[in-house]
Amino acid sequence: MTALTLSNVNKSFGAVHVLKDINLEVEDGEFVVFVGPSGCGKSTLLRVIAGLEDVSSGEVRIGGEVVNTTPPSKRGIAMVFQSYALYPHLNVRKNMSLALKQERQSKEVIEQRVAEATRMLNLEDYLDRYPSELSGGQRQRVAIGRAIVRHPKLFLFDEPLSNLDAALRMNTRLEIANLHQQLKTSMIYVTHDQSEAMTLADKIVVLKAGRIEQVGSPMELYNNPANKFVAGFLGSPAMNFLPAGLVSEGDERTLGVRPEDLVLAGDGPLKVTVQHVEQLGGDTNVIARIDDHQITARLFGQHVVQAGTELSFGIADGKSFYFDKDGARLRA
Amino acid sequence: MHKARTNPFNTAAMHGALILYTLIALFPVFVILINSFKTRKAIFREPLALPSADSFSMVGYQTVMKQGDFFLYFQNSMIVTVASLFLVLLFGAMAAFALSEYRFKGNMLMGLYLALGIMIPIRIGTVAILEMMVASGLVNTLTALILVYTAQGLPLAVFILSEFMRQVSDDLKNAGRIDGLSEYTIFFRLVLPLVRPAMATVAVFNMIPIWNDLWFPLILAPSEETKTLTLGSQVFIGQFVTDWNAVLSALSMAILPVLILYVIFSRQLIRGITSGAVK
Ligand SMILES: Nc1ncnc2c1ncn2[C@@H]1O[C@H](COP(=O)(O)OP(=O)(O)OP(=O)(O)O)[C@@H](O)[C@H]1O
Ligand SMILES: [Mg+2]
Numbered sequence: 001m002t003a004l005t006l007s008n009v010n011k012s013f014g015a016v017h018v019l020k021d022i023n024l025e026v027e028d029g030e031f032v033v034f035v036g037p038s039g040c041g042k043s044t045l046l047r048v049i050a051g052l053e054d055v056s057s058g059e060v061r062i063g064g065e066v067v068n069t070t071p072p073s074k075r076g077i078a079m080v081f082q083s084y085a086l087y088p089h090l091n092v093r094k095n096m097s098l099a100l101k102q103e104r105q106s107k108e109v110i111e112q113r114v115a116e117a118t119r120m121l122n123l124e125d126y127l128d129r130y131p132s133e134l135s136g137g138q139r140q141r142v143a144i145g146r147a148i149v150r151h152p153k154l155f156l157f158d159e160p161l162s163n164l165d166a167a168l169r170m171n172t173r174l175e176i177a178n179l180h181q182q183l184k185t186s187m188i189y190v191t192h193d194q195s196e197a198m199t200l201a202d203k204i205v206v207l208k209a210g211r212i213e214q215v216g217s218p219m220e221l222y223n224n225p226a227n228k229f230v231a232g233f234l235g236s237p238a239m240n241f242l243p244a245g246l247v248s249e250g251d252e253r254t255l256g257v258r259p260e261d262l263v264l265a266g267d268g269p270l271k272v273t274v275q276h277v278e279q280l281g282g283d284t285n286v287i288a289r290i291d292d293h294q295i296t297a298r299l300f301g302q303h304v305v306q307a308g309t310e311l312s313f314g315i316a317d318g319k320s321f322y323f324d325k326d327g328a329r330l331r332a
Numbered sequence: 333m334h335k336a337r338t339n340p341f342n343t344a345a346m347h348g349a350l351i352l353y354t355l356i357a358l359f360p361v362f363v364i365l366i367n368s369f370k371t372r373k374a375i376f377r378e379p380l381a382l383p384s385a386d387s388f389s390m391v392g393y394q395t396v397m398k399q400g401d402f403f404l405y406f407q408n409s410m411i412v413t414v415a416s417l418f419l420v421l422l423f424g425a426m427a428a429f430a431l432s433e434y435r436f437k438g439n440m441l442m443g444l445y446l447a448l449g450i451m452i453p454i455r456i457g458t459v460a461i462l463e464m465m466v467a468s469g470l471v472n473t474l475t476a477l478i479l480v481y482t483a484q485g486l487p488l489a490v491f492i493l494s495e496f497m498r499q500v501s502d503d504l505k506n507a508g509r510i511d512g513l514s515e516y517t518i519f520f521r522l523v524l525p526l527v528r529p530a531m532a533t534v535a536v537f538n539m540i541p542i543w544n545d546l547w548f549p550l551i552l553a554p555s556e557e558t559k560t561l562t563l564g565s566q567v568f569i570g571q572f573v574t575d576w577n578a579v580l581s582a583l584s585m586a587i588l589p590v591l592i593l594y595v596i597f598s599r600q601l602i603r604g605i606t607s608g609a610v611k
Binding site for chain 2: 047050052071072073074077078079081082083084085086087088089098099102103146
């Protein structure tokens, strides 16, 4: 069964066309991540799915039913917001149970579901505290707990980790991944952090300016990007783009090479001048110039390279991508 | 920056200025209070002296208590002020929420129309208001005053509150919608508590002019049963003789209720927003 189907969804705010002809399917139990640059419409798409915004045209189906006119609370979804959005006047327990009370669930059901969520999220000690008495990470866990207790058909996360510091973000990311494994419910997760997308997703949806650029598993998108935008967006450090003429005389196309596919080779075609070296311990990132272009190479292990050194790089076999001048992928 | 703030000289200067201002602001109130406890002669001989065993007298308060139904006036003022404030806050907040939260045709125009009242003093319409009250039989009722004061207070209330409501996190309201709260619950339980300081500001701004107003009580409700405190105190001020003891005593007593209301509202102002909802 499909958890969510979007067909030809469009959304405009007055004259501003924000979502353009979105078609998407989310399977049961799938973890789908929306990525894209700021302002591309990720949050708007999520709000359309949640029912917080009406579509301008098109159809939204959740669990097979058309929900275009169903209010958010009846759609069988739960949402976690970037800013936590906990109710300031309620303690943790009441924050979590409010939605169930609105649904007129019995006391036993409410108690049992809150207990289950608190156990999953290790929130037992905080049930009687108010949101103002919690740390950022705890608040975000409460917000996730508030979503879990509803047993939704679909979870929606809008950049839930972006207010947390780096270490906490890692932990919470793992917690969300664990949660998905335990609950096996479909989840849609919005982020503009591509490493979050790569690590969490079963399926990544890359958005740009209100359009879907490509949909696929993280490795599909990484190994086989449909265009220059997707190729450049996923992967860190980002893919290098150079005129293909630098490698073979007279080639008009754009050449894309991932930093780890550049290999040191004495007779390599790319003669570069090293500008800067980043020693990361496990790898070494070499940032260098070739003509007016900057390229980044990622070498495994530790290398001692001085700025200003001249090096030659070759490209690993079959790891070159070619794009035309509009950014479309050219398959040789 | 930080050093300047903790510099003892600056601190002293700042406190000096504030204390000076407080003294200036409180001086008239102080003079009214001390003189209300003095004999008429003492008031004129030494207006700034504290009441002594000689000059102490409660005659002003006695006159006030005897003459007219002072407690009724008191009660009238209280009813008018509290009811008007309640209505201004309720309707002002509701209109502000609708204007700031919902996208609908004419939203902007509606906002401008409601704000127009800030620039046009309501007293310009006195004659029309009086005619309207006569036609609807509301002359000499407290309802007339409450309606007028509500109309007078609404424009500024809507203007200030909608500005504050725009700042209430969208995520919070949306979380409420997803949890199945009605728009009314979202308004009363989530949004209102967060704009409480703004509500208190609006209340304080509206309270004093309503309490002190002489104009509309005189025109719309001058009867004995509907007199407000300000209007009631006027009996002691004559064209030729003024009973200063009584006037000062009446004024002193009139300060009390506003003071109490003010303390209640300013608590709200200081308590501020319950933090931790968002971020
Ligand atoms: N209520 C609105 N009225 C008009 N335009 C809007 C409204 N909400 C969003 N937009 C516009 O829609 C576009 C997409 O916004 P959206 O919030 O979905 O971006 P996003 O992808 O979530 O970005 P970010 O990563 O910064 O959160 C933006 O250009 C924004 O200006
Ligand atoms: Mg967003």
